[in-house]
């Protein structure tokens with residue numbers, strides 16, 4: 050069968066949480082146990098490029114990730130397809146001249162320019178790009194906030210990658226997830242001297258997926274409840290205010306203590322979950338020492354579900370942060386790259 054192929058492409062950047070999401074209250078809808086905050090990295094650095102196509106001639110929905118075909122049978126991807134098709138159907142019902150893309154199968158081709166599933170938020174960029182690409186293909190008029198509810202069902206943190214800059218994922222309280230969505234706190238331009246660096250300590254796949262890790266924590270950690278119910282709500286207010294005030298000292302302190310508490314609840318799980326390794330801990334020690342010597346937060350570290358470090362610092366302190374890391378970890382590639390607003394990527398030998 051021949052048929053016209055309709056296509057749309059988009060890119061979505063990685064976001065790195067500075068106030069971590071860890072724990073689901075509804076595993077099917079990906080509803081979190083706490084709100085979270087992240088910084089979206091620049092599109093020039095870590096990003097997913099995705100093309101979505103639809104045609105009457107396609108015989109099934111298919112997905113290729115980095116050149117390899119992957120299953121589309123998972124509930125999360127199916128939830129995204131179903132919601133987006135329903136939105137397109139509403140458009141088609143009111144505009145009969147539109148092609149009936151909601152009835153065609155989809156082919157999705159997605160490429161990451163960074164290691165997949167190594168704690169570099171690949172699923173966040175991946176699902177954000179998938180939802181955005183299909184929304185573009187379907188010419189949906191919906192806002193990024195509305196699309197964020199769909200991306201959330203693919204991977205929780207993906208909802209935050211629909212925005213640039215500083216982004217909050219409000220946990221919401223509705224059982225159907227209708228109010229669990231991302232909103233922008235501030236644009237990237239609002240804080241132009243904020244920089245980020247990513248130290249790729251290991252590019253291998255993480256041992257415990259975030260989904261399994263989170264539920265182990267929710268079911269077994271006694272510290273977790275205190276974090277979700279008492280610590281994070283207060284920290285959420287303080288971090289949002291620090292971003293709006295461009296108060297790097299407060300933002301940096303909160304970022305570091307929140308990363309440490311996230312890894313503490315992982316370790317408090319049974320069996321314990323370890324995402325950081327010795328090199329990660331070396332970086333923590335180094336940054337803590339520099340901050341102590343200078344008597345202020347020169348740089349802030351954060352670690353997701355993997356050993357790689359993300360550092361945030363102000364442009365004026367770039368020479369201190371990068372110079373110090375280069376001196377201590379000399380065989381690092383990429384240190385001389387000009388840091389962009391979001392990041393430089395560097396590989397640290399294990």
Ligand code: PMV
Nearest residue numbers: 066069070205206259353354
């Ligand atoms: O969205 P997921 O299921 O990949 O989980 C992300 C969890 C963390 O990256 C550790 C924290 C976060 O808020 O992104």
